[in-house]
Amino acid sequence: MNAITQDRSDTLAPFGTRLDGVTDPVRKAATGALHRSGLPDRRVEEWRYTSLRFLAETPLAAPADVYDVAQIQAQLEELGLTDGPLADLPRLVFVNGRYAEAFSVLPAELDVSFFAKTQTFGPLSCPDRDPLTALNTALAADGAQVRVPAGKKGGDVLLVSLGQTDASVSFHPRHSMTLEDGADLTLISIQAGRGRYLHNPVLEVSVGAEANLRHITLQTEGKEAACLATTYAQVAERGTYNSFVLGLGGVLSRQEIHARLAAPFATVHVNGAQMLGGRQIGDVTSVITHAAPDCISRQTVRNVLDGHARGVFQGKVYVDRVAQKTDGYQMNQALLLSENAEIDAKPELEIYADDVKCSHGATVGALDDDQLFYLRSRGVPEAEARQILIHAFLDEALGLIEDDVARTVCTQMLARSFPVAGENA
Template identity: 45%
Template structure:
């Protein structure tokens, strides 16, 4: 039996054993949603490298680890980073932790609010195998609604993975909806204990209404033995804006997949990010931006720094439909290789069916500038410090577009000193 089928069988076996104990297991519409997802996953299995979208990322190792669910909450509260915002939703091993959380109005754990999500849960789900895996096995997540005209300020979403003594998997489902003219900054952080082996498979269904603005700052700092496969599915209506910045700075194997559809005139999307990939790590950012309406704008800039024997991937596709006249789209991917053993695979794509557009894309790959390094060394700066300064300068440019002070602080802390701590 090949790896893809073996991996599917293991997860499907978990589903069959848990299906009635999962949230909504005996609720007809939830049971139907899960069963349909299971059939989709059964037909597709874990994606393999023969699938074009997964050509550079091999999930074969997931089939070998025998993940199980964390059926009970951790005995002790984990040591979490200090709160940055007044409101915080904390999930430990995929389960909502009420004692560690302070929810805002309009926020609730999915396991408690499941009945109210009928017709909404799964509305944006596509026929993606990793989304199907999440749908059949999700246990909890965040449901967040910001009413029309409300500026909700900042909120934190924090996922923490513990060392359970075995390989565990959790599949949170987050539903975020902004009403007309609403605003929110969501600082979304994933961390895990260094020795923990786990799979974190979050799916986000995000709806941004007319004139609303969501700034979604994602900071991925999973444990070095952890895996993360995340999928963002977002729709943006007329005059709305979805800003996504993702920092990949942890995990053994990580894939950040983002699908955004601009569905109304003058909608906008900014998808930017940075990947810090050290020895033995694999980081994959894959984006799909669907310009489905006229007069929309999009910007994508991703920077990747690779050290040791590491591998990075960037795949970005912009689709401009025939109705999307006067589209303005830009995409750039830049990689900095700090080692002869590092590897980057870049695949930018444009697919355009409209004739009045302004679209461009590009990719660059290079090493540290020896002239700049010599300049710093000549002024008495040690070699490692000089390299760290140049790496941080390269990355700082990536986060300049993040305007929220709390989010900038969180990103700067994650990036600061990365060379000395990880790229050794």
């Protein structure tokens, strides 16, 4: 082992001996790739704006199999899962990465299995290329595997991940979502918790021909937690994958989406919003691959950053030679409420076809003084006036959520998490 490899391997020290003794061929290959690459640092282009220093500061043990039932129930109540528009929806609840049957309500008409029993890895992920996915592959213990039969309308389903720990731990759920031809589903993923932990989920999504998946993620992890989530989506002919991420929690978060439009007339939307304060770091990274003609992709991400918070947007649209008549668009907009806040934006287009319509852009600004003066001159207190302008800035992004229930929940959670914007320091 040379010095460089040794240095990279040392980045895995927080996981101790958890990576040793792996015998399953898939896990063994992922572990080997992970030892060769190590966890990424800022020398890796895709991670130059987002430091994983959080992972190096404390050993991350495997979570215990037991948890406080009363605390989990309290978390579900705080999230509005026991009363309100989400209370009657089927839900799959995971606590510290393990399925919690006592808090779950299985969707009656969908096929549901669990990784803990099947130990089945899907074909879409890339552990040899993506170190966090390799880490998940090596350490995954459980996860939901949902299949929507052809032509079935699956309604709304909740996928809830809760972290609860008094020690520093990491958990690595392995989820998959398969929509057969003509199927339809709204998946609302909720990520929340208490304590210091790493939540490192991988989700593989397969959308069949003329199928439609609306996937809304509400990330409101604990203040000491890190969430490094990776999604791989593949969309067949005339299928649609419509994703939205609302990032509110965690000291460190990254939502990374790899979407592939694999057949003609497929559509992908990868939208989102982040509202961060203090010293939070929130990263939205996407790679959208147009691998077939006549496909459409859209991406709009808005950031509101206060205190010393830092937002990252990396969006890449790759257009293959065969992907003629591609229509791709991405836009990142940031509102900085503090002189110490920072946004790093890197939109990219890589185009090998010649009959395409692609564009990207980024804007950064502060609250409009004239608008603020207008509201204050009509008797609106400054804090409330700022809140009105901030939520107006985010409303356009939230309006991209097609599911009414999910949009309402995201709006309510945003208002509850930041009742008076601009005061996070």
